[in-house]
Amino acid sequence: MPKISTFFYGIGQGIKSIFRNRTFSLASIGTMAACLFLFGVFYIMLSNVEYIVKNAETNVGITVFFDEGITDEQIEEIRAQIMTRAEVHTVEYISAEQAWENYKNTKLSPELASSFGDDNPLEDSASFTVYLNDVAMQDSLVRFVKGLPGVRKCNDAAGIADTLSGFNKVITIGSAVIITILLFVAAFLIGMTVSTGVSVRREEISIMKLIGASNFFIKIPFVVEGVLIGIIGAVIPLVIIRLAYIRITNMLAEKFSTMFNMVSFLNVETVMKVLIPASLAIGIGIGFISSRFTLRKQLRKIEVN
Amino acid sequence: MSDKFDLYRAESEEIEPPVILLEEVSKDYVEGQHALKNVSLEIRKGEFVFIVGSSGSGKSTLIKLLLKEISPTKGHIMVAGKELSRLRENSICKLRRSIGIVFQDFRLLKDRTVFDNVAFAQRVLEVPNYKIRRDVPRVLSIVGLSEKLRSYPDELSGGEQQRVALARALVNNPVILLADEPTGNLDPRNSWEIMHLLEEINRRGTTVVVVTHNREIVDAMQKRVITLNKGVIIGDQKGGYSHAKN
């Protein structure tokens, strides 16, 4: 059973080794950091897109207009029909009067509005706004509603949700490919760092073997080195992302608020709660695995005499 | 397997097994070419043994087998009570802890002082610091280097460097000390000093096995001499080099 002091020894030696091996260490840390930075950025994009879609799903509804001269009973019948669908969250009735009020208030100047007097130009504009639980079901619901008797027109909530879902898929695949390639590069560079470390200390290792040092004792400085590179490579992008996230989301929200009513992003804590453990796990995991793998190959080559 | 191995394995209390036991050991680096061939050999606790033979006769191969750096092609080896063929990869280090070893080229770490070179052997075995502070000066005084604790290897003569290597080999109290041409790089006076030290170490109870080409020393010391020729033992007797030769 290894002693506690061995771990401290390993950590001390690992740190020394990183400095002794500056060029390779920096290259490995840099690649790892770039990799995990991209991972962070992609994760942020994906999770925010998903979040925005979620919002859109509840905020954006489809609008259902009725045939002229429809009766209140018929309208109630249509509501009942729509409510039978599982993806429907709520159905909101907007009377012709409400529609006109809205229109007057938002689109017309007060003088122009008052010129209409008590007439309602949107007499037949009563409608339902249907909110969905699941935006993916929108097409199917629109088809269903269009088939109902008494329905004149049914507008879907534009292609926003579809566009966003498609976008998500592209980002997911693209990022998975890039991150995988970078992870391989990072693992390779950590392997190189460890194996130069081993060859610099060849003599020392050979003596250690001769004297009867355990394999654990011989390996631990290099494993620590690999893991430390992983940790540093994870912490750097995490710090950058933490600092940049709030600024960038604020800036984007400001820009887009003219286009959409409201764009809200995930708050930074929610994002970091996932990113910190994920990045550290990837960094440490890659560092550990590639140093172990390299050691297994390199240490065999060292003979005691 | 042979009777002898069975006997020793039974761990009967009256019979102490030899510290080194080889039974019909052969080693082929290349198939069909024997570096060692059917070597059987017993070395008992407290013995002082020279191994001699011309270049390429298999002396270093024998040392490597004892350290389990290589495994025999055929036969069985027992060292310090351990049967080497049964030793798993992870237990090789435990075997080596009972063996001290020195080479012709000293193998000192140039960036460390004499003290640290010797202490290194204890640090890698996780010996506590207070023991290191106690043992290192003690063993350095045995080899006569008490005054040179703070020197670096480059500041020492060849004989002194070999004495540091010897101190490092001894600091963990090995059962066996193996020396592969320890005087190969030394002048006669330093060679003699190292040999007297080895004799002294042997007197304190350590089994000592010395590979050497130094005919004069072997003849003068009148110890057991094992002679190898082309991988075969052609002589094993007490006395000098010349006796063994014919």
Ligand SMILES: Nc1ncnc2c1ncn2[C@@H]1O[C@H](COP(=O)(O)OP(=O)(O)OP(=O)(O)O)[C@@H](O)[C@H]1O
């Ligand atoms: N790693 C190896 N691969 C192949 N052949 C080897 C290897 N090591 C040694 N040999 C061969 O085995 C034989 C014995 O070599 P060994 O090193 O044991 O000789 P030695 O008695 O120590 O010689 P020397 O006195 O020159 O040190 C030689 O023929 C040598 O060429």
Ligand SMILES: [Mg+2]
């Ligand atoms: Mg040799």
